[in-house]
Amino acid sequence: MSCKSEISKEDKLLADAKAIHERVITLDTHCDINVKNFTDELNYTQDLDTQITLPKMKEGGLDVAWFIVYTGQDSLTDSGYENAYKNAMSKFSAIHKLVEDIAPNDIELALTSDDVRRIDAKGKKVAMIGIENGYPVGLDISNVEKFYKRGARYMSLSHNGHSQLCDSNTGESDNIWLHNGLSDLGKQVVTEMNRVGMMIDVSHPSKESMRQMIALSKAPIIASHSSARALCNHSRNLDDEQLVWLKENGGVVQTVAFTSYLNTEKFEKRVGIEVEIAKQILDSMGVQWAERDAQKLMTADERNTYYGHLGTMVPIRKNKLATLKDLPPAVDVSDFVNHIDYLVEKMGIDHVGISSDFDGGGGIAGWSDASETFNVTLELVKRGYTEAQIEQLWSGNLLRVLDEVEAVAKTLN
Numbered sequence: 001m002s003c004k005s006e007i008s009k010e011d012k013l014l015a016d017a018k019a020i021h022e023r024v025i026t027l028d029t030h031c032d033i034n035v036k037n038f039t040d041e042l043n044y045t046q047d048l049d050t051q052i053t054l055p056k057m058k059e060g061g062l063d064v065a066w067f068i069v070y071t072g073q074d075s076l077t078d079s080g081y082e083n084a085y086k087n088a089m090s091k092f093s094a095i096h097k098l099v100e101d102i103a104p105n106d107i108e109l110a111l112t113s114d115d116v117r118r119i120d121a122k123g124k125k126v127a128m129i130g131i132e133n134g135y136p137v138g139l140d141i142s143n144v145e146k147f148y149k150r151g152a153r154y155m156s157l158s159h160n161g162h163s164q165l166c167d168s169n170t171g172e173s174d175n176i177w178l179h180n181g182l183s184d185l186g187k188q189v190v191t192e193m194n195r196v197g198m199m200i201d202v203s204h205p206s207k208e209s210m211r212q213m214i215a216l217s218k219a220p221i222i223a224s225h226s227s228a229r230a231l232c233n234h235s236r237n238l239d240d241e242q243l244v245w246l247k248e249n250g251g252v253v254q255t256v257a258f259t260s261y262l263n264t265e266k267f268e269k270r271v272g273i274e275v276e277i278a279k280q281i282l283d284s285m286g287v288q289w290a291e292r293d294a295q296k297l298m299t300a301d302e303r304n305t306y307y308g309h310l311g312t313m314v315p316i317r318k319n320k321l322a323t324l325k326d327l328p329p330a331v332d333v334s335d336f337v338n339h340i341d342y343l344v345e346k347m348g349i350d351h352v353g354i355s356s357d358f359d360g361g362g363g364i365a366g367w368s369d370a371s372e373t374f375n376v377t378l379e380l381v382k383r384g385y386t387e388a389q390i391e392q393l394w395s396g397n398l399l400r401v402l403d404e405v406e407a408v409a410k411t412l413n
Contacts (some may be wrong), residue, residue: 017381020390021374025120027064027395028370029130029154029254029353030225032360034165034304040092043102049311051358054106059374064116065125065396066224067095068360069152070132072296072303073161073168081138081164087300092129098126103258109151110335112406113399118238128202130224130265133159134166134189142184144192153402154199154224157186157209164188166213167206169235181208182216190216197409199402202226202246203236203256210242219408220250220401225355225362227253227261227339228346234261247347250404252397254355255339257376258362259331262339269328275322281313311347311359318368333366337379340393348387353398 031052037043044053052065062165069091074080099109107125110116119126129150134157137143147155157165162178165186171177171366179186190213193200200221213221223246229237238246238253246253261342279289287309295303321327341351354376358369366375380390 013036013381014378017378018374020381020387021061021377024377024387024391025063025395026373026377027066027116027118027126027354028062028123028223028356028373028397029066029356029398030068030132030256030355030360030362031065032068032070032132033091033094034307034359035090035094036304036308038097038102040102040392044098045103045106048231049315049362051356053370054125057373058369059371062370062373063126064110064128065370066128066130066154067091068130068132068353069095069100070159070360071136071149072300073133073159073163076164078138081136083300084133084136085138085143087261088131088147089150092147092152095127095151096127109146111151111153113403116395116399128153132201132204132224133157133163134186135159135163137165137189137281139164139351141187141188141192144189144198145196148196148198150263152198154201154202154222155193156201156224157182157189158205160204166209168204168209171206172364173233177206177208179209181206182214187212187216194218194405194408195412197406201406207239211245213222214245214249217249218412220252220310221246222353222398222401223250223253225254225258225357227255227258228342231339231342232260232262232264234264236261243346244326245341247351250351250401252351252353252401253343253347254353255335255336255343255365256355256362257333257354257364259364261285262364263331263335266331268327268400270330273324273327274321276318277317278310278313280315281316281320283356285309287314299320322382330365332364333375333379336364336367336376337383340380341383349392350397350400352393356391 043094047055064290067086071084071087107127108119110128131150131152157193158168160170164169166182167177167179201224203223229239
């Protein structure tokens with residue numbers, strides 16, 4: 001008798017979670033792209049090896065994907081800025097091609113929260129655009145508005161390495177800083193982002209950069225893909241002091257499903273085995289494994305080619321790992337929601353959201369690609385979050401910040 005009631009209890013929880021997942025708008029603020037997957041021949045209408053595709057979004061019930069205009073950090077020179085600008089514009093063009101030419105009946109670009117709700121109500125998927133690294137702005141502040149007009153609704157002022165706009169979190173490793181926070185140009189860019197209505201993203205900049213951005217910004221800010229430093233001591237995560245700053249600012253932290261930012265102990269026990277298997281698979285493909293430092297030295301084309309090989313390798317490795325016994329447990333959805341729990345406890349439900357960093361290193365056991373998105377909602381339901389709270393975590397909080405940033409922009413123009 002108790003077994004039957006236990007099974008029905010499990011079934012009810014699953015049914016409730018599915019119904020909630022169907023009703024709320026699920027939004028992921030960070031999905032990297034490769035322009036080679038935005039052509040007439042090769043694109044997101046197909047079941048590619050990438051973690052994000054339209055079939056995977058449909059299968060997992062992921063409604064909104066923020067596609068990322070990412071540029072790696074290079075030299076602070078005119079030629080560096082010029083190349084970065086070209087790279088950024090090629091990614092903007094790729095995203096526009098997807099929504100305008102390749103799959104206009106399946107996905108549409110949203111610029112506002114009203115757009116998101118309107119497009120979702122039509123049963124279509126939603127694309128939004130974020131910029132990872134302000135490096136392509138170069139020394140020309142008018143590029144901020146150009147990027148906004150191309151659809152960008154958030155931008156981080158640096159990535160891994162100090163930009164011309166601000167210091168990066170990576171300065172923690174050697175304690176070498178370029179600006180001690182924001183540069184004078186970076187301060188102007190913050191003001192300009194407020195003016196045009198673009199959210200300021202602090203996921204990659206240094207702690208001091210973040211402090212100065214909050215002091216300067218008239219609008220709330222976001223961390224588009226970061227987790228809690230108290231649970232995992234990585235410079236990409238936010239410490240308790242930063243969480244207080246962000247709460248007082250009215251912003252939101254988009255918790256990120258990135259293994260090494262969630263559980264150091266589990267990650268380190270597992271990663272050695274995963275790397276060895278990856279090396280074996282790549283070797284069989286005639287490709288040499290490259291550590292992060294080696295990847296940074298590659299040209300953009302070499303890096304894109306290498307990432308393509310990694311995309312081929314990952315599903316093969318996943319299948320191989322599934323056959324191995326006595327593997328250390330992988331960082332999973334439970335570890336991810338532990339960070340959500342912590343952030344909610346420290347900041348309140350109004351200041352926490354969700355991101356994956358798919359196709360940029362993100363993905364965990366249980367949410368390894370967009371097709372498994374439901375598992376996050378299921379874990380939240382298991383932990384007692386209400387539908388209203390789950391709606392806030394998945395999209396409500398982020399869209400509220402977007403609205404507030406827009407409202408500030410109207411007062412400045």
